Amino acid sequence: MNWRRDIVPPTALIAILIIGWYFVAKVSGLSSFILPTPLDVIQAGWETRALLLNAIGTTLLATGIGLVLALITGIGIAALVDFWPLAHRALYPILVVSQTIQILAIAPILIIWFGFGVTPTILIVVLFCFFPLAISTADGLTSSDPELIALLRAMGAKKWQIWRMVRMPSALPSFFSGLRLAVTYSVVAATIGEWVGGSPGLGLYMLKSKNALATDQVFVAMFITSLLSVGLFMLVYGIERLALPWYHSTQRTEQWDDLGIY
Amino acid sequence: MTTPRIELRHVSKTFSGIEHAVPALKDISFKVMPGEFVTIIGASGSGKSTLFNLCVGLLEPDEGEILIDGERPDNRAGMVGYMPQRDLLLPWRSVLDNVLIPLEIQGIPRRESRQRALEMLSHFGLETFEKEYPSALSGGMRQRAALLRTWLMGRSTLLLDEPFGALDALTRKELQNWLLKVWQEFGRTVMFITHDVEEAVYLADRVIVLSARPGEIKRELKIDLPRPRRQRMIAEPDFGKLVRELLTELGVDV
Ligand SMILES: Nc1ncnc2c1ncn2[C@@H]1O[C@H](COP(=O)(O)OP(=O)(O)O)[C@@H](O)[C@H]1O
Numbered sequence: 001m002n003w004r005r006d007i008v009p010p011t012a013l014i015a016i017l018i019i020g021w022y023f024v025a026k027v028s029g030l031s032s033f034i035l036p037t038p039l040d041v042i043q044a045g046w047e048t049r050a051l052l053l054n055a056i057g058t059t060l061l062a063t064g065i066g067l068v069l070a071l072i073t074g075i076g077i078a079a080l081v082d083f084w085p086l087a088h089r090a091l092y093p094i095l096v097v098s099q100t101i102q103i104l105a106i107a108p109i110l111i112i113w114f115g116f117g118v119t120p121t122i123l124i125v126v127l128f129c130f131f132p133l134a135i136s137t138a139d140g141l142t143s144s145d146p147e148l149i150a151l152l153r154a155m156g157a158k159k160w161q162i163w164r165m166v167r168m169p170s171a172l173p174s175f176f177s178g179l180r181l182a183v184t185y186s187v188v189a190a191t192i193g194e195w196v197g198g199s200p201g202l203g204l205y206m207l208k209s210k211n212a213l214a215t216d217q218v219f220v221a222m223f224i225t226s227l228l229s230v231g232l233f234m235l236v237y238g239i240e241r242l243a244l245p246w247y248h249s250t251q252r253t254e255q256w257d258d259l260g261i262y
Numbered sequence: 263m264t265t266p267r268i269e270l271r272h273v274s275k276t277f278s279g280i281e282h283a284v285p286a287l288k289d290i291s292f293k294v295m296p297g298e299f300v301t302i303i304g305a306s307g308s309g310k311s312t313l314f315n316l317c318v319g320l321l322e323p324d325e326g327e328i329l330i331d332g333e334r335p336d337n338r339a340g341m342v343g344y345m346p347q348r349d350l351l352l353p354w355r356s357v358l359d360n361v362l363i364p365l366e367i368q369g370i371p372r373r374e375s376r377q378r379a380l381e382m383l384s385h386f387g388l389e390t391f392e393k394e395y396p397s398a399l400s401g402g403m404r405q406r407a408a409l410l411r412t413w414l415m416g417r418s419t420l421l422l423d424e425p426f427g428a429l430d431a432l433t434r435k436e437l438q439n440w441l442l443k444v445w446q447e448f449g450r451t452v453m454f455i456t457h458d459v460e461e462a463v464y465l466a467d468r469v470i471v472l473s474a475r476p477g478e479i480k481r482e483l484k485i486d487l488p489r490p491r492r493q494r495m496i497a498e499p500d501f502g503k504l505v506r507e508l509l510t511e512l513g514v515d516v
């Protein structure tokens with residue numbers, strides 16, 4: 001990553017937006033429970049820090065467990081449809097439909113089934129995240145070069161050797177794009193679960209703040225949710241760079257740098 | 263009597279195309295003897311690659327039989343070394359890990375296979391590139407790596423499908439000489455597809471000419487030029503005569 005090219009512009013833009021927000025809040029004279037200033041928000045965060053830290057921990061735990069389960073489900077589904085074409089035809093439409101289900105409707109049902117606890121939250125994270133993982137992994141698995149597979153067969157490779165040497169590695173870039181999407185959704189999904197189920201975490205913090213008309217705290221929860229999401233995104237991106245050095249090799253960036261408009 | 267490394271008896275292959283059947287090869291019979299260097303030449307689409315795909319067991323003939331070292335195995339996969347038209351190096355593996363693939367498939371322990379590969383790297387001019395990813399290599403180096411990978415399959419027969427087809431003229435000549443050198447040094451049997459008449463003559467003990475689709479053997483031409491071959495032979499009358507003969511056979515030179 002290039003410091004001046006990749007870090008400075010977004011940071012500058014964010015700074016400008018925050019300063020703009022500050023002046024709008026000041027000049028408009030709106031009361032702080034309609035539009036708090038950035039300083040109000042920081043102060044609110046600081047005052048509720050004990051509560052917040054607890055909430056962040058709880059939410060991250062639910063997110064983490066949900067992501068792990070989503071990974072297992074997503075990769076499992078991808079492997080299943082890859083091995084078994086009938087499953088592909090049968091499952092694909094259902095998978096797409098599963099993404100059109102209103103989470104706000106399904107969340108109360110999950111609570112009725114699993115009670116007020118962390119379980120519904122985890123399930124909502126899974127519902128949000130397994131889909132991009134399943135689709136990207138399945139696409140990645142079908143993307144491997146048939147001629148490569150033919151070559152390995154001609155060399156006498158067994159099916160599982162072809163899987164290990166060609167199909168899985170060539171699925172990884174696509175899998176990681178899916179994972180980046182999934183982790184970006186995951187924190188938001190967890191807070192939705194907590195909000196609807198009233199279970200502890202950032203979602204509940206947000207709900208209580210809203211009910212108390214503590215708009216500044218709602219902003220705090222919003223920003224922290226974003227920060228956590230971005231953090232997870234960066235973490236996955238970092239892992240990806242380590243795991244796929246060939247995919248992010250310098251030749252590649254040099255080759256594609258500064259193409260401009262094409 | 264010595265057993266041929268590869269023998270085809272009346273082999274035919276037709277592909278069931280989308281619209282109509284595509285006959286690719288018709289009644290092909292030939293033998294390749296141990297230590298021989300045979301080139302196969304024919305127009306694009308004359309079924310040269312199909313011929314190799316049959317020999318390595320990726321395809322089954324509709325008619326006829328294929329013998330490898332005098333035997334007719336049910337599964338020919340892994341019995342001869344094969345290098346496809348594209349280099350097909352795995353982009354996520356270093357050069358060394360790429361050339362180790364056949365040994366990995368054969369289940370040879372990594373220590374031993376590394377040892378074998380490292381011994382051969384210098385013969386293939388790759389000793390400084392073992393840790394590079396294929397994307398960092400020039401076309402010529404990629405072909406060398408693909409050849410070494412084929413080599414390390416450890417089979418006495420190598421089938422090379424237009425290995426130098428995509429290279430510039432100079433690199434191509436350099437690799438031709440180098441291939442002849444390793445071939446003579448290690449005494450393997452080579453079948454080599456090309457669409458370049460000069461290349462076919464320069465490398466071969468014998469040239470097999472395929473007709474346009476469906477591929478039939480039009481002619482077998484023995485090349486009695488002395489070995490080791492030298493690039494300057496290309497300018498000599500004997501060489502020119504053979505090239506002319508092939509061009510006429512291919513219908514290029516009327
Ligand atoms: N797997 C396949 N399915 C259908 N047709 C094929 C297949 N492979 C090759 N062909 C056809 O067979 C003919 C010979 O192809 P090929 O052996 O690749 O020729 P060459 O290598 O001499 O250029 C071509 O017309 C090609 O379209």
Ligand SMILES: [Mg+2]
Pocket residue numbers: 310311312347
């Ligand atoms: Mg071909």
